[in-house]
Amino acid sequence: MPDAAPRLHALVEQLLGAPFPMRIRAWDGSQAGPPDAPTLVVRNRRAVRRLLFKPGELGMARAWVAGDLDVEGDLYPALDLLSGRIWDRGEDARTLAEALRDPSFRAAVRGLVRLAGPPLPPAPPREEVRRTTHLHTRRTDRRAVSHHYDVGNDFYEIVLGPSMVYSCAYWESADGTLEDAQRDKLELVCRKLALTPGRRLLDVGCGWGSMAIHAAREHGVSVVGITLSREQAAYARKRVADAGLADRVEIRVQDYRDVADGPYHAISSIGMAEHVGAERYLEYAGVLHALLEPGGRLLNHQIARRPQRDETAYEVDEFIDAYVFPDGELAPLGTTVTQLERAGFEVRDVESIREHYALTLRRWVARLEADWRRAVRSAGAGRARVWRLYMAASALAFERNRIGVNQVLAVRTTDSGTAGLPLRTRTWN
Known part of the structure; x- marks a missing residue:
């Protein structure tokens, strides 16, 4: 029996x-x-x-x-x-x-x-990344980004939908559409950065080009978007050309540490800083500070974990590290703000949008499940299962307040201390 x-x-x-x-x-x-x-x-x-x-x-x-x-x-x-x-x-x-x-x-x-049965250890699935240190060199960062993003643009089209934005959307209501919520998020970032025609924007971790295209088309800025993913860059360049914005948007395969054509009026970093690593974060903040003109603004959109009583005992999530974001590291919000300030920034606004990411992830999971067979054909069964588990578990983590996501607006103030912001800062709402 x-x-x-x-x-x-x-x-x-x-x-x-x-x-x-x-x-x-x-x-x-x-x-x-x-x-x-x-x-x-x-x-x-x-x-x-x-x-x-x-x-x-x-x-x-x-x-x-x-x-x-x-x-x-x-x-x-x-x-x-x-x-x-x-x-x-x-x-x-x-x-x-x-x-x-x-x-x-x-x-x-x-x-x-x-x-x-027989005590033989099964080999890990081929989707698992195996390494022992978090070096965050240019080479290891490039490999980590490639593992996560070079899965196939058609797979991400299934999950993300027409907006091709792979970060937290900004919802007016839970009944809204994913496309509207992602457009509203991009517009919110543009308003926080006070983008106007003729200004120059650096989009760090530009993904498939959505922020660059929105900023150039809707606000008339010139944009340089950088990514370490060649598949993303190729896709973004085609979208830029199809939108008729090739004269205002340049997409590069480039490490943030190698950008040398500042100053920029504004910098957006949306869902990229999680890849930087604790050991490199001050360097990351310092590079961006140096690339901004005095009075320039940085919008840093980043997932945060909750602080622990003993920060020295914190361990990276094994599943995320092995299958999703190799070398990815989450820091508490306070740590991020401190590092930005140590680099010379003045932090002027912090907005938590934790609940928005839970809604976004649930929509991505629904899209993946609705087109499961095509997703498996595109990326393989193992990879599709990784993304379904990762996104569903992450949605619950945001809902249960185990992790959060924040937009931090920081300014490189002028020598006279001028930040160039209105007296009532949140005029973008």
Whole structure:
């Protein structure tokens, strides 16, 4: 009689020392767990071996990307249970060494080993990036950006839609369209930067050219957009040409550290600074400060994590680091503001738009799920599964206030201290 699911469910509860609030369907067709709960589909014994050889988030991610694990039905409730109530146990969590001193825990591990079959560690999925240090050299940054963005422009068209903007949109209401919300975000950035005809804008991490095109078309500025992704650059150049803006927009494959044609009147950095790294952030801020004219403005749009009591103990998210943003690092908002100020900027405005990113990510997930077969043909099943998991989990992280996103407006003040802003700063709202 098939019994893998009841055995697995009981062993997981024994490991956790708590009820497992999900239903399990195993490879032999058996099922166990609360009948109305989200269903975790364990397609083969290899999924169990992955969790044994790499317990925790990375093992789960490997099984998910390889297709050994799946969720039946709505992904969000399942992820909420897994991330918020099971693995994230805060100060109550035991270390592995502490757990192994518990006879019940050791017995559960032995039971899983028997259930998993031959103890051979499965190879990680090919989508996983393997490296040991966060160097943030020009070469490693280029490779990391290529891993994330050179997935195929057609894949990103499926996820992002016609706007081709891969950062948090700015919603008037939850019922609005993604295209309108992304247009409103670009316009908000332009207004914060006070762009007017004849001014010169540097767009750092220009992506597929949406900000550059919007700023040139709607505000009459000249734009230099830089990216490390050759696929993005080629796509952006075609969009610029098709929009008839080639005389006002230049797209370069260039590292921000190599830009040498300042000064610029304004700089936008939208969703790029997460790639810079803690060791390089002051350098990044200093480079941008030097590229601005006195009185020039920087709009730094960046995801932030919550600060910890012990910042020296902070660890990079294993799944994100291995599959999504290699070498990506999130910093608390206060750290970002401090580094900008250390570089010489005067920070004049900070706007949190955390809820907006949750709405944006849910729309991206919906687009991916609606055109799943084409996405798999375009990028492969493993890559599509990475993006679905990453975006859905990120939406929950923003909704639960585990991470945030902020627009920081900073100014390179003049020698006389003039910032060039109106007395009532938020005239852009």
